[in-house]
Amino acid sequence: MTHRPAGGPPRPVELLRSARPHPADPLDDGPPEPGTVDPAVLTALLHRHGWRRRGGAPGRYGRWTPPGPAAGVTSLLVPVSRAFPDSDDLLGEALHALSRSGTPAAREILLSLAVPSDEIRWERDIPAGPGDAASWTAEEQLRSAARRMLLAGALATRARAGYYGARHRRSAGAALENVLVSPAPGGRRLAAFLPVGTGRPLAVRLHQALHAAREAVDYRRATGGTEAFDSAVAAGVSHELTESLVALVRGTEGARVAVGWAPAAGVPEGCGALTDPVEFSPGDLPALREAAARYLRAEPSVPVRITGTVVRMRRPGPRGTGTVRLRVLAGAEVPHVRIALDEEAYRIAGHAHLVGLPVRVLGRLESRGGFRRLTGACEITPVPVDDAERDRLLKAVQEHVEVAAFFEEACCDGGDCQD
Numbered sequence: 001m002t003h004r005p006a007g008g009p010p011r012p013v014e015l016l017r018s019a020r021p022h023p024a025d026p027l028d029d030g031p032p033e034p035g036t037v038d039p040a041v042l043t044a045l046l047h048r049h050g051w052r053r054r055g056g057a058p059g060r061y062g063r064w065t066p067p068g069p070a071a072g073v074t075s076l077l078v079p080v081s082r083a084f085p086d087s088d089d090l091l092g093e094a095l096h097a098l099s100r101s102g103t104p105a106a107r108e109i110l111l112s113l114a115v116p117s118d119e120i121r122w123e124r125d126i127p128a129g130p131g132d133a134a135s136w137t138a139e140e141q142l143r144s145a146a147r148r149m150l151l152a153g154a155l156a157t158r159a160r161a162g163y164y165g166a167r168h169r170r171s172a173g174a175a176l177e178n179v180l181v182s183p184a185p186g187g188r189r190l191a192a193f194l195p196v197g198t199g200r201p202l203a204v205r206l207h208q209a210l211h212a213a214r215e216a217v218d219y220r221r222a223t224g225g226t227e228a229f230d231s232a233v234a235a236g237v238s239h240e241l242t243e244s245l246v247a248l249v250r251g252t253e254g255a256r257v258a259v260g261w262a263p264a265a266g267v268p269e270g271c272g273a274l275t276d277p278v279e280f281s282p283g284d285l286p287a288l289r290e291a292a293a294r295y296l297r298a299e300p301s302v303p304v305r306i307t308g309t310v311v312r313m314r315r316p317g318p319r320g321t322g323t324v325r326l327r328v329l330a331g332a333e334v335p336h337v338r339i340a341l342d343e344e345a346y347r348i349a350g351h352a353h354l355v356g357l358p359v360r361v362l363g364r365l366e367s368r369g370g371f372r373r374l375t376g377a378c379e380i381t382p383v384p385v386d387d388a389e390r391d392r393l394l395k396a397v398q399e400h401v402e403v404a405a406f407f408e409e410a411c412c413d414g415g416d417c418q419d
Contacts, residue, residue: 138187
């Protein structure tokens with residue numbers, strides 16, 4: 001009932017450019033068990049990946065063949081339901097045949113069965129080289145643009161802003177830890193799988209943001225107005241998203257992004273069941289670049305009251321103003337900020353560091369520089385903590401990569417902290 005073409009095992013899925021340890025491959029232990037697979041979900045996935053039904057007993061099973069040259073060699077018998085005694089046997093044979101297939105589509109189908117996932121697919125039209133091969137950099141450009149786009153979508157699930165800079169980067173990056181990609185060498189296609197349990201909000205937000213960006217670009221090209229980009233922020237469009245679209249389209253004849261919902265989880269509320277790819281062309285680049293620059297200029301500074309630990313201090317002499325770097329504990333969704341302080345505030349920050357206390361400071365988080373600088377700093381004061389928390393903070397600062405630079409600069413301050 002099932003046949004497979006000759007070929008080696010498919011390449012495993014992988015994490016989308018992360019420094020964290022690779023998560024366990026859901027298919028390391030083989031294909032999913034037949035008892036865990038819904039025949040309707042398998043049928044929907046086969047259809048999504050271009051397989052075609054070529055007959056079969058009506059109401060019992062369908063015979064499915066893959067697209068391309070393998071259509072005459074491979075076929076799967078998939079039951080329409082579990083109403084018949086041989087359903088599990090047919091499912092088991094179909095899953096085994098998919099696991100032995102060398103096609104990327106078979107691997108992706110099995111992955112979606114093992115971990116119900118929404119799919120994001122990128123496709124670029126790039127000039128072909130000798131043997132229809134693409135340049136080495138094309139694949140890296142595609143992967144980089146895809147990761148930037150996913151990060152922009154993750155940022156939009158945290159807050160709405162035209163420009164995020166360093167804000168929300170840690171939590172947005174953490175949202176990508178379980179995103180898997182299916183390799184597609186050549187720099188033309190890439191697929192990412194977002195587990196429904198953790199990644200659906202990201203998939204929904206990216207779906208909405210891409211359509212809003214497409215509409216805003218069309219409005220800009222038709223009327224010359226840019227106000228559509230202002231309203232598109234509510235849908236998740238931002239400097240980061242438009243920059244990722246520029247990176248995706250640049251150097252191509254066009255690019256497409258498609259979102260496919262996990263059949264096992266159904267269609268999310270407010271989204272269509274059938275989602276056509278969102279297309280962008282080189283003619284859209286001027287509008288996208290203009291929007292990216294507009295978002296960067298327009299995002300206002302933010303008043304904040306930040307609590308953080310001092311990890312670096314610098315000033316040109318033993319007296320006067322200086323610069324302090326804080327590792328942010330609360331008050332802003334950025335990892336670090338730099339603050340220019342007058343002589344008295346600088347001394348307070350130095351004392352707080354030496355006794356292991358964080359400081360609290362009021363100011364404005366400036367968008368220039370990516371929300372990494374606090375201006376108009378005032379009311380700096382040490383924050384009392386218990387002994388256990390103080391020891392933890394001291395240890396964290398001592399392990400910081402810049403602690404050596406801090407002590408070197410503190411010594412050059414001419415004994416400032418002895419006052």
